[in-house]
Amino acid sequence: MEKIVATGLINEFQNCTQIQYSGQLHTQSAKGVKWTFYYRLGRIVWATGGNHPFRRWRRLIAQYCPSLETEKIQLSSQDISRDYWDYCLLENLYEKQQIKREQVNLIVENTLAELLFDLAQQANFSSISCERSQKVILETPMSFTSADTSLKQMRDSWKNWSEAGLANFSPNFAPILIRPELLQNQVSPSVYKNFITLINGKHTLRELALKMKQNVLPVTRSLLPYILKGTIELVEISDLPLPIIKVHNQSNNSKAKISSIPLVACIDDSSQVCQIMEQILVPKGLRFVQIQDALQALPILIEHKPDIIFLDLIMPVVNGYEICAQLRRISLFANTPIIILTGSDGLLDRVRAKVVGSTGFMSKLIAADKIIDVIKKYISVPVKI
Template structure:
């Protein structure tokens, strides 16, 4: 048997590395000789989501249960379009976030765990068959909410796979469901309390991963505890179907009313000065607009991509990355091709203005920041408050 650390194809690992080095935007599509498929979505060389595998709906249900206990998946009112579009699982997380039902930290956790889980399944499939892959420049997630290092995720997967294999579980998939085949023999071996739990849970309906969540254990711990019974034939691991989400009709009138409700434009300020950010925040929020501040230039691009503001104030001089560099990178992203980017600077030099225009800035605002100049910029480049901004949250309701 191949050493567990080498199960994951070196060629495939190199492909993940190449996508990172090229700052790839698009899809990495992977297929196994057994017919399984996975898709890893990239943005700027980092994995932002992954789909596919044996049980996409069960997986999504598990991660929601683990990370968002306030959401009852079975009470969601979904239409067919919600679960039939590309990246339906990620789109639902977006809707939860935009309707303030979950926080970004919860999305980050779900994303990271989903990616590692699918990489683990990929390693398992590679142990029993061949893997092929190809890249596609098709970009589905232009403004992702989470960025994950492929290198870190692969290392986590390799560590998990090594432990799983060394525990004697390499031939078992955590997507199989245990079912009790010899209840009488089990009853003679365990206490009445343990036996009752076995009968209740080991019924062939829940996969090992499902049971691990229900029992608040790691899937490794659970499977290792069941292994003696599996080897004796008391418990058998069987394949089970996925559990799709319930699709219902949503009241079209309520959807229309939600779509018509105006949402205030979001203004971002990228400036390492707390004073400038505070002044802008006071001016902008007092006029009924939303505001987000970014004082770390390194975090500017990921945060802007996540929040997708309607207008950006961008400081010219910052440590590590200048406003010129950030503006140049933003203009390379289709979602920011027309976003107003206003350069902030302490000088009013002609050279700065010319260079700012060259890198794609929309306008120029000199410091100190004053309310009338800020509002003049906002009135010039933003739609009037009476114009509704589509937040993409239609077709989803959650029963309270």
């Protein structure tokens, strides 16, 4: 694989056009994010990969095929086993006359535009690996897109994004309001209400722009002053896969039963601590989620909404005090029990933990009975515990 930077990347796409290439162009960033561009006779006919393939597919369907209800589309694991599952799904919807050719073209064009933009952003901060695969998958594409036109759009959109001071912010990030008290003093009550409703860490900037019926650039630019002041923070969030049909379907009663089982989260960079916690809790009938990367804690917690959180005090990059204070500024976690775990049981640590909003404080010498006692103290648990 050949290592190339932004200029080399452009050249690679242009070479594929000039030689009327048919096949796949695989690209990968230094961080491991992968994109695949499908060519037919020098024209790009589809692209897959990136950070949020399922969110992207949902959003573009909602934008260009509003009559389709994506939540009612059920897939088997076989349906999404292909790298180009999203294209196959479009093809299927078109064959069933549920969407029109014009809608397919719009979705293809916008998929390419988004993935090329994300690739350009990555290429400006790290090296990109490229590799061609002669295997032709899409023999009869539904849509042909001029690679030269797509590359010009990529350059223009990246230039506009950078000049707006947004180069370091990905449109795949989600804005979350972390200091509502500051915002309340800065804007009108109606604007504040909209912020509280929309800026909740659940929607990416692209999804937010769709909700507001605007382009992502002006929406992000309008949020920039609040981001720079620390009122709003941009966080990475996970993808949202489409529902998969399972062989053994659960009844509504069993689904409700599972969702009612308390979920315990443990944020600790030590895999040993997380493993011990899991060995204590899962046999007791509790659900458990471990988070070893403190930087990923917020989006994962927002996604899973645990009933109680055990939080390590000393971690690299971000410590437990900072995470606890951040969580308390989010309405979703205003009343969630947060138990600080620490190896040093000093008075100063206890006072500081209390100041940032922790519910409890316990030693990292984890004992099963103490963990269970703490959980029973703060949340309702199954009778068998």
